Amino acid sequence: MFLFTWILFIDKYVALDVLFAGIDIPFNCEFVVAQPQNDFVLLSEIYRVSSSQSLQFNRFGNWSQSLGLSVPSCGLYARRGNLNGYTLKTGLKIEHTDRGQHDTEMNSFSTDFFLEYWRYLEKEINFTTEYHYPPDNAYGGKLENGTWTGVIGMLKSGQVEISNVAFEMTAERSEAVDFTLPLYNVRTGMIIRKPSSVALPWNAYLKPFSFKLWAAVLFIMLLSVACMSATRQTSIASSMFLVTAAFCLQGQNLLQRCTSLRLVMVTIYLTAVIVIASYSASFISRLTLREPALPFTDFNEFLQDGSYQLAMLPSTSRLDFLKSSRAELIRQVYKKTVAPYEKNFPTQELVGVESICTKDKYAYFISDKHLVYFSKKISCSYAEIPGASYPGSVAIALRKGSPYTKLFSFRVQEMRRSGLIKTIFIRYSSRLRQDSVEVRYDIDVTDIAPILCILLAGILTALCILAVEFHISKKVGPHRININ
Numbered sequence: 001m002f003l004f005t006w007i008l009f010i011d012k013y014v015a016l017d018v019l020f021a022g023i024d025i026p027f028n029c030e031f032v033v034a035q036p037q038n039d040f041v042l043l044s045e046i047y048r049v050s051s052s053q054s055l056q057f058n059r060f061g062n063w064s065q066s067l068g069l070s071v072p073s074c075g076l077y078a079r080r081g082n083l084n085g086y087t088l089k090t091g092l093k094i095e096h097t098d099r100g101q102h103d104t105e106m107n108s109f110s111t112d113f114f115l116e117y118w119r120y121l122e123k124e125i126n127f128t129t130e131y132h133y134p135p136d137n138a139y140g141g142k143l144e145n146g147t148w149t150g151v152i153g154m155l156k157s158g159q160v161e162i163s164n165v166a167f168e169m170t171a172e173r174s175e176a177v178d179f180t181l182p183l184y185n186v187r188t189g190m191i192i193r194k195p196s197s198v199a200l201p202w203n204a205y206l207k208p209f210s211f212k213l214w215a216a217v218l219f220i221m222l223l224s225v226a227c228m229s230a231t232r233q234t235s236i237a238s239s240m241f242l243v244t245a246a247f248c249l250q251g252q253n254l255l256q257r258c259t260s261l262r263l264v265m266v267t268i269y270l271t272a273v274i275v276i277a278s279y280s281a282s283f284i285s286r287l288t289l290r291e292p293a294l295p296f297t298d299f300n301e302f303l304q305d306g307s308y309q310l311a312m313l314p315s316t317s318r319l320d321f322l323k324s325s326r327a328e329l330i331r332q333v334y335k336k337t338v339a340p341y342e343k344n345f346p347t348q349e350l351v352g353v354e355s356i357c358t359k360d361k362y363a364y365f366i367s368d369k370h371l372v373y374f375s376k377k378i379s380c381s382y383a384e385i386p387g388a389s390y391p392g393s394v395a396i397a398l399r400k401g402s403p404y405t406k407l408f409s410f411r412v413q414e415m416r417r418s419g420l421i422k423t424i425f426i427r428y429s430s431r432l433r434q435d436s437v438e439v440r441y442d443i444d445v446t447d448i449a450p451i452l453c454i455l456l457a458g459i460l461t462a463l464c465i466l467a468v469e470f471h472i473s474k475k476v477g478p479h480r481i482n483i484n
């Protein structure tokens with residue numbers, strides 16, 4: 001962007017294209033020529049889309065003694081929004097292995113929703129695209145010796161003018177390239193294969209009711225026992241037995257038919273039915289909506305777990321984030337779980353994402369927008385680690401000092417304000433939404449271990465009591481047991 005507006009005063013009869021033949025007036029330069037006409041001064045803007053293109057004239061305004069200055073009220077890029085079919089060289093990273101026959105087809109193998117923005121820009125700004133592909137098929141990272149790889153490297157060397165993929169804006173990258181205003185925000189996070197075991201903790205059977213509610217149920221049972229014994233029809237012991245049976249929804253054959261006892265029994269049964277119904281509802285819904293048991297939930301637990309390796313695309317801002325983070329924790333994550341495997345990282349996102357299905361103990365670092373795109377192409381379900389992510393913004397990158405940066409920024413801002421960016425993304429992601437692969441949870445022995453343990457404990461206790469009874473009856477001798 002030039003800081004000044006240039007004005008050149010020349011004579012009425014000078015032909016501008018002859019005067020400026022061979023002189024480049026860059027696209028982002030405000031250069032106005034003032035030529036006196038009969039009763040006013042004509043102001044025209046001149047520029048070239050690129051140094052090899054013909055000179056463009058735009059009528060800019062008039063100045064006359066009587067009317068003063070009249071110039072357009074809109075800004076530079078609202079007036080100068082047309083590249084006249086100029087061919088921009090762009091750098092594109094291919095995301096698929098199955099390349100097309102012709103170069104022009106290759107552009108459809110990138111992340112499609114960005115290309116929809118691109119097609120919109122092509123139409124709005126009126127330019128065509130010449131695709132170039134980085135030899136290492138990478139987005140762009142900085143090597144130790146300061147050289148940039150991938151598309152960023154191509155931009156830096158001036159091989160291409162603009163990127164055809166959205167780049168995450170980082171401080172390091174902005175030293176090598178220029179960015180437009182951000183297109184959208186992303187969150188880069190860790191995914192792993194969805195664990196097939198689910199969390200069914202030992203206290204799962206107590207969880208449906210809170211501690212206070214359990215206390216209330218116990219209190220009601222005791223109160224019921226008290227009420228029942230107060231009718232003087234049953235003993236305390238048999239009242240306890242009857243109340244417990246009622247709360248297990250077991251019927252009984254009461255010999256006594258006195259009204260007070262019946263009233264108490266009706267109350268107990270009604271209470272028990274409500275308590276049991278709400279317990280079952282809560283318990284069953286907990287069983288149905290079980291969450292997979294994640295082995296870790298954030299970077300810290302990931303590091304402590306230590307059994308997973310973390311992979312991502314090489315030469316990306318994600319890798320740079322882990323590599324050059326100021327947080328000790330993140331640097332440790334890089335050192336222990338990333339660096340040893342860095343040489344073997346897949347250069348295609350799809351291959352990397354698919355690896356979480358085919359390899360065990362494999363975590364993958366990916367941005368949420370890419371995940372939307374690739375999640376439907378992979379063969380297993382994935383789980384996102386909620387606490388292992390970081391936010392960022394992506395934008396179009398241009399060669400440092402490119403004359404088109406402001407123009408693209410202007411258009412990007414317009415697209416954001418009009419909601420187009422969001423609309424395209426939503427339309428795009430809903431098109432991808434199919435029936436996702438469901439993980440089915442089979443109940444295995446470990447899941448019902450609590451029930452089995454209670455059963456086992458019951459059997460053991462019963463055996464012990466039987467042994468004790470046996471012993472006593474031997475000593476005391478057989479006698480009739482009165483069950484009533």
Ligand SMILES: *[C@@H]1O[C@H](CO)[C@@H](O)[C@H](O)[C@H]1NC(C)=O
Nearest residue numbers: 040060061062063070071072
């Ligand atoms: C400048 O003057 C011409 C001729 O008088 C007129 O047609 C044109 O609309 C004027 N332009 C502006 C921007 O005032």
Ligand SMILES: *[C@@H]1O[C@H](CO)[C@@H](O)[C@H](O)[C@H]1NC(C)=O
Nearest residue numbers: 082083084085086123126127
């Ligand atoms: C785009 O540029 C071409 C080439 O200069 C021109 O013929 C065409 O009219 C332009 N289209 C628009 C919509 O401005």
Ligand SMILES: *[C@@H]1O[C@H](CO)[C@@H](O)[C@H](O)[C@H]1NC(C)=O
Nearest residue numbers: 142143144145146147148149
């Ligand atoms: C930096 O290293 C890469 C590969 O290791 C090499 O291709 C490149 O030429 C080096 N650049 C400089 C400036 O040394």
